[in-house]
Every structure is written in C-alpha cells, then in structure tokens.
Amino acid sequence: MKEMHFEDAATKDGIWPLPEDRLRIVPTSGSPGTFWEDRGDRRHCGVDLYATTGSKVVSTEYGIVLEVGIFTSPRIVPYWNETLYILVENESGLCTKFAELVEVDVRPGDRLRSGQMVGRVGSVLNPEKIDDEAPAYIKSLKDKGDSSMLHFELYRSRPKVSEKYLGGNWFGPGKPPGLLDPTDRLVAISKE
C-alpha cells in the first residue's frame, strides 16, 4: 500500500464514518456499546455508533477492501437480521471492520478514499423474535428501541477467523489476536 498517498492533511486522524450524524457520540465507560463491554457470556469487540437505519457509512481513511461478507444472519441466531460487514486495510496497515450494515457499496479489491461511501447502517435485531431466552443486554436494547448502529472494530492486522468470534462478540477466555480499542481514535475523529 506504499503507492498510496495522503492528499488531505486536514484529516490526519480520519473522517467520521457517519456523515449524517451530527452528535458523534462515542460510547465510553459504562454506557452500552463500549469496547470490550462485558455482556455476561461474551465481550464486545468493537464500538457501537448509534445511527438511524439507512444512514450512510463512509471510509474513515485511505484503504483497500479486503473482505465483504455476512456479519449476522437469522440462520445463526433467530433474533438476528441479516447484516453485512466490510473489512478494510488502511494505509497505516491497521484494519477496520464496518459492520451491521444493510447495504454494501464496495467489493474486495476496491481502493477507498477517506470519506468514500461504503454502505448503509442496518439493524441486527428483529424485535419480534427476541424472547426470554435472549441475553439481558439484547432485551435491554429491544426495550430501548436502540438496535440500529454501526459496529466498528479495529485490528493491528488482518484478523483471523475464530470460532470464538460471532456477530462482533468474543466468547471464551482471552482476546481476539490483534484486536485494538478504537475508542480514542474515534473520539479524536469526532472532533475533526
């Protein structure tokens, strides 16, 4: 990726991934959707940026699309809708995952400018299918009506597939190799 160059020095930290979002709230300690949030039997691998379903999602920096795939599906968990993810390798070598999307506008191999539209925010949860068997944090999301968001993950390098990782959560001991906390980065971008 050395052949790519930064043309817009004004955006050194990157571009906020939700151009229609004026509030730019990054969940931090204690609030739902924080990085590594303890969800009982699982931990949250990313940061949730709440947004209306259908909101535009743009690339935060220059990069190349490594993968596009299914992130959640009712075939895996009955109360999930089908949503998609995009994995991008940034010029810095870090990898960003944009997930819980209803629409994806890029393909593997595409080169991205910072601020380029990559897809639209979707909604993972199907409220009609959430019953008493669902984890408490899922039921609380349903009660609040907050189920549409961009799930944002950051990795030191391309993440490996693991059976302990599902729908943006990590089951079991340890941590996904190379997983980084994107909170400080997102907070910096939110102030650009």
Ligand SMILES: [Zn+2]
């Ligand atoms: Zn999430």
